[in-house]
Amino acid sequence: MTYKLFANIYDKLMYDFDYEKVYSFIDKVYSASKLKNKTVLELGCGTGNLTEKLIKKFTVDAVDISLDMLSILSSKISSSNLRVFNHDMVDFKSDRLYSMVLSCCDSVNYIRSSKDIKKLFKNTFNQLEDEGIFIFDLNTEDKFISMENTYVDEVDDVFYVWENFYDVENKENTYSINFFVRKNNLYERFYEEHIEKVYSNKFIVDTLKSVGFKSIEVYSEYEFGMEINNSNRLVYIARR
Incomplete structure (x- = not known):
């Protein structure tokens, strides 16, 4: 990533x-x-x-x-x-x-x-x-298990929806993130996915x-x- x-x-x-x-x-x-x-x-x-x-x-x-x-x-x-x-x-x-x-x-x-x-x-x-x-x-695994599945927040001109999916078997957490960035009177959307491994x-x-x-x-x-x-x-x- x-x-x-x-x-x-x-x-x-x-x-x-x-x-x-x-x-x-x-x-x-x-x-x-x-x-x-x-x-x-x-x-x-x-x-x-x-x-x-x-x-x-x-x-x-x-x-x-x-x-x-x-x-x-x-x-x-x-x-x-x-x-x-x-x-x-x-x-x-x-x-x-x-x-x-x-x-x-x-x-x-x-x-x-x-x-x-x-x-x-x-x-x-x-x-x-x-x-x-x-x-x-x-x-840690404790963190990923305890995280909210969906998190929504707005910081300045950025609104985002952050979703977490923890795969217990493979010990991996996927962050699925939709960003909406304000530009003038419109919002531009983009998406990213990040994966973290637990050891x-x-x-x-x-x-x-x-x-x-x-x-x-x-x-x-x-x-x-x-x-x-x-x-x-x-x-x-x-x-x-």
């Missing part, structure tokens, strides 16, 4: 996502480490809402498969601390080693093959410096260990000390 027309209104729909909370969590993890290098690889950077915060402290390589998303990012951010790459994050390889690799906002859920999950984790491990940190999050906590931890990560911590909702059972979003910290 490449977020085609969705990219143009993505920021409006993410108005209630707390990027500051995510950044604060990441910064606390980095500050508590012994890392000195401040190079960060951000996988699935989208329109750069987290990137904007990261570049104030770190040198960032931002990767996304969607040119539309990256175009919006580039229109918002101009910094010598930023390099932007249009690439599939599963097999992205860089000329740098990083102190941290990040993948937030359920980007990893869009990887629907366990083989590709392992490939992503292995590539990430290889691109981290010693003691480097990989932080990413995943939407068990055990599978994720076992796969991280299998590629070499030696220390793995699991949190909920970018909060320290919060119970992870029945969490809607699990956050992983894996150390090389």
